[in-house]
Amino acid sequence: MRTSQHRRLLWKCLLPGLPLLAALLIVHWGAQASSATQGGGPKQLENADVGDCAACHGPAMSLPKDHPTTKGQARKDCDKCHNGKKAATLRGKLPLSHLHALGGVSCADCHGSGDKSAVGTEKCFECHESGEAVAKLTVPQDKVHNNPHDSPHYGTDLDCVLCHHAHAKSENYCSQCHEKTQVVP
Amino acid sequence: MSDKEKTSGKSVTSRRNFLKQAGGAAAAMGLATSGLMMKTTEAGAAELPKKWDQTADVIVIGSGFAGLAAALEAKKAGAKVIILEKMPVPGGNSIINGGLMAATGSPLQDKEGIKDSPELMFQDMLKAGLHMNHPELAMMVSDQSLGALMWTLDYLNVDYKGRVTHLGGHSVPRSYLTNIRSGAGIVRQELKKVKEEGIPLQKRAYLEHLIMDGKNGIVGVEVLSGYAFPKAGSGKRTFIKANQAVIMANGGFSYDVPFRMIQDPRLDDKLDCTNHPGATAEGLIELLRIGATPVQPSWIQLGPWGCPQEKGMGIGYIFAISGCFPFGIMVDPKTGKRFVNELADRKVRADAIIKTGHWAVGIADTNGAKYVDKLDKMLAKGTVRQFNTLDELAQAFQVNSAELQEQVKRYNAFLAKGKDEEFGKPLRASSQPIAKAPFYGMNLWPKVHHTMGGVQINSKAQLLDLYSQVVPGLYAAGEVTGGVHGAVRLGSNATTDCLVFGRIAGANAAKERPRG
Numbered sequence A: 001m002r003t004s005q006h007r008r009l010l011w012k013c014l015l016p017g018l019p020l021l022a023a024l025l026i027v028h029w030g031a032q033a034s035s036a037t038q039g040g041g042p043k044q045l046e047n048a049d050v051g052d053c054a055a056c057h058g059p060a061m062s063l064p065k066d067h068p069t070t071k072g073q074a075r076k077d078c079d080k081c082h083n084g085k086k087a088a089t090l091r092g093k094l095p096l097s098h099l100h101a102l103g104g105v106s107c108a109d110c111h112g113s114g115d116k117s118a119v120g121t122e123k124c125f126e127c128h129e130s131g132e133a134v135a136k137l138t139v140p141q142d143k144v145h146n147n148p149h150d151s152p153h154y155g156t157d158l159d160c161v162l163c164h165h166a167h168a169k170s171e172n173y174c175s176q177c178h179e180k181t182q183v184v185p
Numbered sequence B: 001m002s003d004k005e006k007t008s009g010k011s012v013t014s015r016r017n018f019l020k021q022a023g024g025a026a027a028a029m030g031l032a033t034s035g036l037m038m039k040t041t042e043a044g045a046a047e048l049p050k051k052w053d054q055t056a057d058v059i060v061i062g063s064g065f066a067g068l069a070a071a072l073e074a075k076k077a078g079a080k081v082i083i084l085e086k087m088p089v090p091g092g093n094s095i096i097n098g099g100l101m102a103a104t105g106s107p108l109q110d111k112e113g114i115k116d117s118p119e120l121m122f123q124d125m126l127k128a129g130l131h132m133n134h135p136e137l138a139m140m141v142s143d144q145s146l147g148a149l150m151w152t153l154d155y156l157n158v159d160y161k162g163r164v165t166h167l168g169g170h171s172v173p174r175s176y177l178t179n180i181r182s183g184a185g186i187v188r189q190e191l192k193k194v195k196e197e198g199i200p201l202q203k204r205a206y207l208e209h210l211i212m213d214g215k216n217g218i219v220g221v222e223v224l225s226g227y228a229f230p231k232a233g234s235g236k237r238t239f240i241k242a243n244q245a246v247i248m249a250n251g252g253f254s255y256d257v258p259f260r261m262i263q264d265p266r267l268d269d270k271l272d273c274t275n276h277p278g279a280t281a282e283g284l285i286e287l288l289r290i291g292a293t294p295v296q297p298s299w300i301q302l303g304p305w306g307c308p309q310e311k312g313m314g315i316g317y318i319f320a321i322s323g324c325f326p327f328g329i330m331v332d333p334k335t336g337k338r339f340v341n342e343l344a345d346r347k348v349r350a351d352a353i354i355k356t357g358h359w360a361v362g363i364a365d366t367n368g369a370k371y372v373d374k375l376d377k378m379l380a381k382g383t384v385r386q387f388n389t390l391d392e393l394a395q396a397f398q399v400n401s402a403e404l405q406e407q408v409k410r411y412n413a414f415l416a417k418g419k420d421e422e423f424g425k426p427l428r429a430s431s432q433p434i435a436k437a438p439f440y441g442m443n444l445w446p447k448v449h450h451t452m453g454g455v456q457i458n459s460k461a462q463l464l465d466l467y468s469q470v471v472p473g474l475y476a477a478g479e480v481t482g483g484v485h486g487a488v489r490l491g492s493n494a495t496t497d498c499l500v501f502g503r504i505a506g507a508n509a510a511k512e513r514p515r516g
């Protein structure tokens, strides 16, 4: 299943009405989230070149079949074709850990050296400053969208990982109650 | 298999068992987030733990208006308090609410010379509530409404708009509205105080069981900490001891499809819900399990102003309540005709729409639409659509066009006479005929909004069991309780109810004699 569809379905099942699908998806999601960090799926080779998808993913295709090679490339190289926020965006198509890696942020930049444990909002603020600061980056340009980083309900106080997942599909918490929400990188 | 997989596997098993027991109908319901599905242990299994993981004087379940008010009062009275919230964000329904709060004798009423009294508010509550209200509870809310409002002003420093609003069913304008038009205007100030007071608020902490110890009553709670909503059974089982009391401020159950269908079988998954998704019944079920008395749980309020193309509350409701209902009409697309007084109470209107069996169409012309806040945003989203003629509107919404035009003609004639001969809608003198293009249309289908019923408490917010005895060490406040509103809750009275009884529960819980 394409991942964007997957996310839409996940949120749908938070609404009443798709019970069996919900049950299945929740199991599937749980399984997916854990395989991300607990083997079985792609490997977490810390020193691999992020452009060398096969190094961690193995021969299983992680890119469309006739995709140009990405070895040795960084985010700015991808963005020649996958430009920013537009249709061809990489947002929502790659986990946030990958987007960071492509931008030169390593595992250790978030996790420190040694054992990996969950990363909290304070860590994000070491590089992204504050809730107010990220809210300034995402002021909506049209009438229908809201700013995900600044709502009447939660102000700028939400934990980043509520929406941005480093190793699983990110999700938009606002989508539970609002349509017209943005893809979360 | 990872731990996560194991727990989700378990939830599927229990879901299957439920399907077997409840039969085919249950399969059509939204089981994923039901309180009925949440139990991973057998009823009655809550036993005294060998060891408590944590201790507090007062444990508050839920971080909405009621829970936060309770926590602040208990703390003020000297108790060591903790708040447990199952969701990853605080605030429940309170933080997404419309920001309206009723009070009598308020500074704004004084300023505008509006005469009001607790007695008048009490009478309004009884009238709307079909006199099914528990009078001592309703009276407590009306008596204490000013105290609660002043607490939000003086202690919480909440910002309100400069005028009181007049809502349906209230005899006089008495509703304050927060500046940001959201209950968050109050909850965020409560949260700020909670932080200042150093009261720990644990998110992702799911109350699974109340722990009872004979005549000592409720002595603690069994909680899943690190709970990942809506994954049944996720998180780590933890036991927390309450030296003085547990306060249940866990909100209503509008989002719980299977449980609400047990109370009112019409409320199936075809009806959307305005609530936050955590508004499920497991906390109420746990209270019933330990012997609480249910009060009117089948009185569940639907909002007739819901737009089916939007999720939840949305913003289309503003078009309905400030444009279409007072100044326009609502028709059944099949007949092209009106079918109910558009200004009847919420229950009458919602029941009438459901009875037609399909989405209604709300219509207003330019004169009606000029009162609608955020119309721009609704048009941009496509919630409300704009047309040059009534015929175009009829085509787009598949309404019988000839009948619709006849209906509008009849309605305009009623306006001229000042009397709605079809449904007795009170017509405003200022209303103009529906004639001025462009015309605006929106689909309407009721949404489940509020659960008036819940558990029985006394006016000290103590929980009463099936024999009308106080359950020692247990309080409840807010939407989880029943009786205050009777059959129908008036707009803006829930905020008041939650703050009044939340504060009462907190103050009284902190007075309980500590148990060893």
Ligand SMILES: Cc1cc2nc3c(=O)[nH]c(=O)nc-3n(C[C@H](O)[C@H](O)[C@H](O)COP(=O)(O)OP(=O)(O)OC[C@H]3O[C@@H](n4cnc5c(N)ncnc54)[C@H](O)[C@@H]3O)c2cc1C
Residues within 6 Å of the ligand: B061, B062, B063, B064, B065, B066, B067, B084, B085, B086, B087, B090, B091, B092, B093, B094, B095, B096, B097, B098, B099, B100, B101, B102, B183, B205, B206, B207, B208, B249, B250, B251, B252, B274, B275, B276, B278, B279, B280, B282, B283, B313, B449, B450, B477, B478, B479, B480, B491, B492, B493, B494, B495, B496, B498
């Ligand atoms: C969209 C909307 C608009 C509204 N507008 C208004 C208005 O303008 N004026 C008005 O008076 N009323 C309004 N209401 C009604 C009012 O907001 C609610 O009745 C009120 O917020 C209930 O407050 P509460 O504290 O009882 O519960 P909530 O605010 O819902 O808080 C209960 C909390 O308990 C948590 N919880 C539940 N079960 C558990 C568990 N097992 N373990 C741990 N935690 C648990 C929930 O996650 C939730 O956060 C509105 C309601 C909605 C949905």
